[in-house]
Amino acid sequence: MATLNSKIPTGPLAEKWRKHKTEIKLVNPANKRKYEVIVVGAGLAGASAASSLADLGYKVKCFVFHDSPRRAHSIAAQGGINAAKNYQNDGDSVHRLFYDTLKGGDYRAREANVHRLAEVSVNIIDQCVAQGVPFAREYGGLLANRSFGGAQVSRTFYARGQTGQQLLLGAYSALSRTVGAGAVDLHTNSEMLDLVVVNGQAKGVIIRNLVTGVISRHSADAVILATGGYGNVFNLSTYARGSNTTAIWRAYKRGACMANPCYTQIHPTCIPVSGDYQSKLTLMSESLRNDGRIWAPKKSGDARTAADIPESERDYFLERLYPSFGNLAPRDIASRAAKRVCDEGRGVGTTGLGVYLDFADAIGRLGEPAVRERYGNLFDIYHEITAENAYKAPMRIYPAVHYTMGGLWVDYNLMSNIPGLFVLGEANFSDHGANRLGASALMQGLADGYFVIPYTVGDYLAGQKPGSRPSTDGAEFKQAEDDVRGLSNRLLATKGKQPVSYFHKKLGKIIWDHCGMSRTKAGLESALQKIPALREEFNATVNVPGSAETLNQSLEKAGRVADFIELGELMCRDALTREESCGGHFREEHQEADGECKRDDQNFAHVAAWEYQGDSKAPLRNTEPLNYEFTKMSVRNYK
């Protein structure tokens, strides 16, 4: 049974991080270069971690599966990044950002982590501006803000609709600087296929070069995974096609606990699905909900065009159900409301799976140029995909998978239960509880990389003897490499009839139907029958053409989908055992009379951290209790 010690520092909430920083161990500057740290992934969390650790003097090796670190999917985040700067003088504070994030997460995150996140949010904006991130500004030259869901203050900083891109390019520039200076050894086209654990500590990784197929072993004093989320388990999502769970899943199979895997975020405003060939769903930023109004016809089966439906026959359901937050209700709540409307037969578009996001009022109030200035690129994206003009007719939107709050379990230092294995950004579970608020993912990725890991990795390394990292000739490295080769060979040798995409689509449908926006005991139980059957079918009939000694995209996909199938099973198991509704996890059996989440704080105010027990045995469900010392666990109310 894994030991889950959260290592939350003692003392008042607002003092914990400051106190911890003064108490944790330091590595002396001359010794830092004797330690080697592996960073896997170079999105916001990975790139900021790699450059910051290199600036401190550690030897850093960074592996990315993309052809360049600038491609990580952080780049696609549109709307913004939260920070408690209170530049708007509208009553924001660190405490308010902390409280909104904790409440937004439906009281399923750790108080101390969330408070630290809110504290360092202000440093992130300073850091990004210093790097040259071109945030939006007012005419006076000062930084502009916008509002986002789940908050009643304007604390979101943005760079048009490309905030993630600009923040990632900032982190990428810092990484490039350290690579150019020889402080980071960057390996592109390099996918991590296994974690190497020596004497109970994470000491290395196995890497496959995606271009040459060469498999190599790398040892280090600590390993940092910043490999993003696993939303592509649903096949269709707003994730990049390459986003995958492989790094964290293989770490799980080496003993790292997977926490709350069923907490997934379904984003309310995405472009609806149009056909079965579809590979990707595109997000329309939550920022659109600042000025767009969401509605559906009052009448079920209303086939008229939006323009033909008079005002009196429209239901602005978010404004009606949640008058104080209106269209800016949190994502899980807005998504479920849209689903209910469609389930009632009031959905729009040819599939009936869509509601309107209407800018007519905003265009009337502000004029089309002002709307274009704020959201022009999003309207352009909408036009490219649907060939419709959203300045003239409302957008059609439907919820889609967007983010995973679950991930590898980490303590306050962002270290997993395997000593020496750190997990940052979306790959960990730590800060968003059961639902993430908009503009908080960018904040967390950069907080972890720039401002948390530089302190906490030192605390661990100070306990390791300099130069003690193991040789890659050791038995553990050999075993891990053999396992990786064995899996590749097995996939290539199956020579079945079905392409990998067939299995990915099938898995996605099972997970979406049974572990998506709403879940039931019966549905989850049936998914737990279907997924093992799908795994057997995959093992027996998958067709992976080509060889392992060259660029082979089918082989890459096959390995990732094999992991998704296993992860999907764990997600359903987690959702089945969590007999309550909270945030993005909605169990139909546990709802209030008005359809809102019914949390069970008595029995489920805890983190479920699953521990791998072998392929043929059920995983072990460990728990870490969540103690709310400083805030009262209230019922989330956005009405």
Added chain:
Amino acid sequence: MVAVNTQKLFSVTLRVWRQSGPAQPGKFVDYPAKDLNPNMSFLEMLDVVNDELAAQGIEPIAFAHDCREGICGTCSCTINGKPHGPGKGIATCQTYMRSFSDGDTIVVEPFRARAFPVIKDLVTDRAAFDKIQQAGGFITARAGSAPDANALPIAKGDADLAMDAAQCIGCGACVAACKNASAMLFVSAKVSHLGLLPQGQAERNRRVLAMVNTMDALGFGSCTNQYECSAACPKLISHDFIARMNRDYLKASFRSAFKAAPANTGGGGA
């Protein structure tokens, strides 16, 4: 999820560049692509064709892609002679099959440039762009050392212009579109983005010298002001930034000649 195909389906012939490795010769091969929905993206069409090829025992076409929403810069096909295809201001992944007609033959190639060698089929090696960035595409600002973000007001016009340049997705279409395979638009976008901002001034001279010199050393050609780069750019980045970079480069060359600040060390004076 529900799939409803209300559109009329159509078929095209793909004429695709197949090349099994960097050192092997490549050639065009024709494949039919049948029953296409006009709402499919170009890359989704390739997905479908690839599954059919695999079923016939033919190795699928390797192509670079990731975000499929025009922001990561991974996708990089030259379609009918145009980098990223027929649309204006979009990447390959944002090209939809409604841009084509029944019976069309669509020619698909990798981005072609000496500095972007082909890895396989439609996948090229664009690491040269990273090397240019590593030479100077940054403002040195260690985490923890930054002053308050509002301590430095920046005129909205300057910030907006910097953002226009900063939108570059690093795809390399500008290079592929240029008859000289010049990277001037890419480099000038980064040089201008950082050079327009007050926080970018300290390294301004060093940056432009290092990035331009690295670009030249990596085998990119020179600019002869044809502006095919801007026309092919998925973010429509203006060639005006090239003029801006040329001015910066000239000024920096004079200054460095007098101040003796080597371009590839940290010592550039402003």
